[in-house]
Amino acid sequence: MFKQLLTGVVLGAALIGSQATLAADFTLKFGHLANEENIWHQAAEKFKEEVEANSDGRIEVQLYPNEQLGAEMDVINSIQLGTADMTITGESLQNWAPKAAMMAVPYAFRDSEHMRAAVDGEIGEEIVAQIIERTNLVPLAWFERGPRHLTSNRPITHPDDLDGLRLRVPNVPLFVDTWEALGARPTPMAFSEVFTSLQQSTIEGQENPLSLIESASFDEVQDYVNLTGHVRSWIYVVIGKDKLDSMPEDLQEVVFEAADTMQAYEAQLFAEDEQRLRQDLEERGMEFVEVDIDAFVEKARPAVLEALNEEQREIFEAIQDL
Numbered sequence: 001m002f003k004q005l006l007t008g009v010v011l012g013a014a015l016i017g018s019q020a021t022l023a024a025d026f027t028l029k030f031g032h033l034a035n036e037e038n039i040w041h042q043a044a045e046k047f048k049e050e051v052e053a054n055s056d057g058r059i060e061v062q063l064y065p066n067e068q069l070g071a072e073m074d075v076i077n078s079i080q081l082g083t084a085d086m087t088i089t090g091e092s093l094q095n096w097a098p099k100a101a102m103m104a105v106p107y108a109f110r111d112s113e114h115m116r117a118a119v120d121g122e123i124g125e126e127i128v129a130q131i132i133e134r135t136n137l138v139p140l141a142w143f144e145r146g147p148r149h150l151t152s153n154r155p156i157t158h159p160d161d162l163d164g165l166r167l168r169v170p171n172v173p174l175f176v177d178t179w180e181a182l183g184a185r186p187t188p189m190a191f192s193e194v195f196t197s198l199q200q201s202t203i204e205g206q207e208n209p210l211s212l213i214e215s216a217s218f219d220e221v222q223d224y225v226n227l228t229g230h231v232r233s234w235i236y237v238v239i240g241k242d243k244l245d246s247m248p249e250d251l252q253e254v255v256f257e258a259a260d261t262m263q264a265y266e267a268q269l270f271a272e273d274e275q276r277l278r279q280d281l282e283e284r285g286m287e288f289v290e291v292d293i294d295a296f297v298e299k300a301r302p303a304v305l306e307a308l309n310e311e312q313r314e315i316f317e318a319i320q321d322l
């Protein structure tokens, strides 16, 4: 009897304890490479708010900016292993799903309308299907990115000026091939290492959209934004398929809806941001340099075509026909 009473007390305390901490049924660990200032993070915060409110606390979202969960490639691995759940990723997925390379092909998209037609149409569907099949990650939302430009400490207006420039690129084989053909010396490196490597001159340049150049304060270690506009791309917010499948349908619905809200919110922030970024970077002392785009396109094009395999080339041609 006494023993039974005691068990009852212990059980009661355990119950009260669990209620007091309001443990969620599901936790989504969401890590990405940008910092708190970047619009990707603001979008991630919106997702967290929506999911937590609309699930009545049954889902908790934990955000880890700044590669706090690891570099992009590591987080993808962690999601596959089940130790992380969400991230923001794109062309780096080509290391698993070759079609993901088509999200960021040098000089492939004329403008953002052209890109949007690809993302929202059959090409986007084909890429998403292969990402799910080969990586076990499910894209929930996509964000347009500003064009990637090359930053450096000497102006570069023509591929001939590259002259072996030691350049950091993300872990994207197609970027390595293209920059080599252009005459630079590209090295794949995690985003979180770029600032220090520029500061220590292990590398001399990097390439990214203005948004990441600004939020990562590359203006402190780079003088020039050379307007190469060499890549237009988009990025996906992805979730591990096993995690998603483990959730009851009503909670999956909460996740999908919050992802839609996040996507719309980010698109609005993106539009506002693009107008402000150049001015802000100029105020911080960066000089914007017009480049001979035709010379870059002419030199990059054969390298890109050479690097693409058959299934990628089919998509490349479909993009040109859009």
Ligand code: 2Q2
Residues within 6 Å of the ligand: 033, 072, 089, 090, 091, 092, 093, 169, 170, 171, 172, 190, 191, 207, 208, 209, 212, 235
């Ligand atoms: O420079 C970076 O690390 C990013 O802008 C990358 O382009 C981006 O994260 C890709 O690696 C997307 O998969």
